Amino acid sequence: MAQTLQNVLYLLSPGLSLRRDGLALRVEQDKQLKLSLPVHNLESVFVFGSDIYVSPSAMRLCWENGASICFFTDWGRLEARVEGVPQGSVLLRRDQHAAASSLSRTAALARSFVAGKLQNTRWLLARSARDALEDEDRGLLRTAADVQAYLLRELSRTEDNLDVIRGVEGRAAAIHFEVFGRHLRPAFRAAYPFDGRNRRPPRDAVNAVLSFLYALLRHDCVSALTATGLDPFVGFLHADRPGRESLALDLMEEFRPWVERLALTLLNRGELKPAQFVERDGGAVELTDVARKALVSAYQQRKMEEAVHPLFRETVRQGQLVFIQARLLSRALRSEVDYTPHLFS
Template sequence: MLTLQNTLYVMTPLAYVHIDNATLRVDVEHEKKLQVPLHHVGSLVCFGNVMVSPALMHRLADEGKSLVLLDDSGRFKARLEGAVSGNILLRQAQHHAAGDAAITFELARECVAGKIKNSRSVVQRGARESADGDESAHLTRAADNLAASLRAAAEAQTLDVLRGVEGEAARGYFEALNRIVKPAMRADFRLDGRTRRPPLDRFNALLSFLYAMLMNDCRSALEAVGLDPQLGFLHAVRPGRAALALDLQEEFRSVLADRLALTLINRGQISADDFDRHEGGAVLLSDKGRRKVVAAWQERKQEEVTHPLLETKMPIGLLPFVQARLLARTIRGEMDGYLPYLAR
């Protein structure tokens, strides 16, 4: 169990989380492991096979606290919250924007542009920090290719073409990530393309877990400003898919999740022993590994950066909430266009 920034993370298999008077209690094999005042808990996040009592579910909903269920690898499964209190006028504007092909396309283009620019920033940093001249040159070429993808995105005329540009840029980017991993770590952390559901190597398992936590933060940010996380612009709308949260997530994947993954690997803060291989070839973080990554993720979110548009210092963890607010202002017509977060 970890309590960070008023969020309680329960990762122990078969743990039972329930309410005990005015406290939240966690038992494992009928033994009390944690007990905290409920008013100290802002949200509850459960990984894998964790049981939550119906009484606690009702209490969390009554008090406006969220319950998030993730699978063992950290992939989002479900979210329980009380009655929706979002701004209906904003949601009406969001539905109007989603029904306008021109607005949808421009918002999708900004989403792709933000993703590619930030991906290029990660690759450029890798090229600068590489001690191997050949690898630095390879990373520089990869950055140049991403710059070409950025120009192609600006010239795209249809959503399908834009999605094709984004997909091609992602393939080149993930190939380049292998060269940012230190040579001594590559035997254990080679990225053989992006694999999901399930991840088939340790690097993919780490990325999937980080993306799941980032996804939860982006969804929370959108709901906090009153937007519907299901109604997106770049990602197609499907039942049960938080398309707008996926849209918002794109600009943050490389600079928040991927950079942290590279840091954990290159500094030896996570090792091959922190992963388990399952039947069918799936590779997932172990319980110990998940604890390490969650702690590192929360520490990273407390670091401060200067927002390039607002020119204000803020914790990294607030960036999705700031961008969600800028997106809401764009949808309401208060801004001429959405400006994604661009890392410096």
């Protein structure tokens, strides 16, 4: 299965091959043409699973025309990204590295990323509490939202110590996922049991959906930071590790509740079916091709929805938000001002 959405080519089925045909890309299966499209219409190619072939000439055509190729596991974990030599502002990157070398600036930025996540998690909890069908669910979700508010106040008083800041974020996440199953409608809980966050690999359907959507979000954050001229590997909240896009993970934090709401909406509306998940030996749960296609489509549709930006008071698409935040982050690094996370309402 192959599809194109929002200038991104998704290769989802085992046995597909991607080859060059002049200035176009050909998607084939069993030597039969499935799709052909000009490379200038593409921004990225997403490859899911290990049994999909991308020819070297197709890779070259992509990076020569500014399109990246991202390789994901079956459950959506980003494993590799192939692109041309990145273009960016050396002065902006110097400012970024200088900020990363300053404990006070690193702590301030880390606080902002965590504050955005906690505030948006509180938004998600409050919305689910409002829509809850049972009093017990409503009470637990409201209590968890109140804890997020308490931790937000505690976060504002923390010293410039990254371990302390990360500790607040960890406690907030633990509370959030402790009640995460309460977001699901009672009628769906038997089909989608949830006993906490797990990954690499996910061991239940809910975690499989979350991991897949997080992977799509991570790619968007990498793209936004790279387009802005920032180094996605030099972060503030997340420690630097070889091969880890720490700044992209930082930027993701305030958007995780947005992705989680999409996952819950799809599950609560029955748009995903239990038959669209496969349990492998060892307990790993994977998405079928049909589930992946549904998630990709829903994610892209959500990005097309519009809202009024709280800072600029202009109508923007949801998919623009990570790019707007990347620009705000670059401004904060250049001017040494506070970074303002995006808050959903």
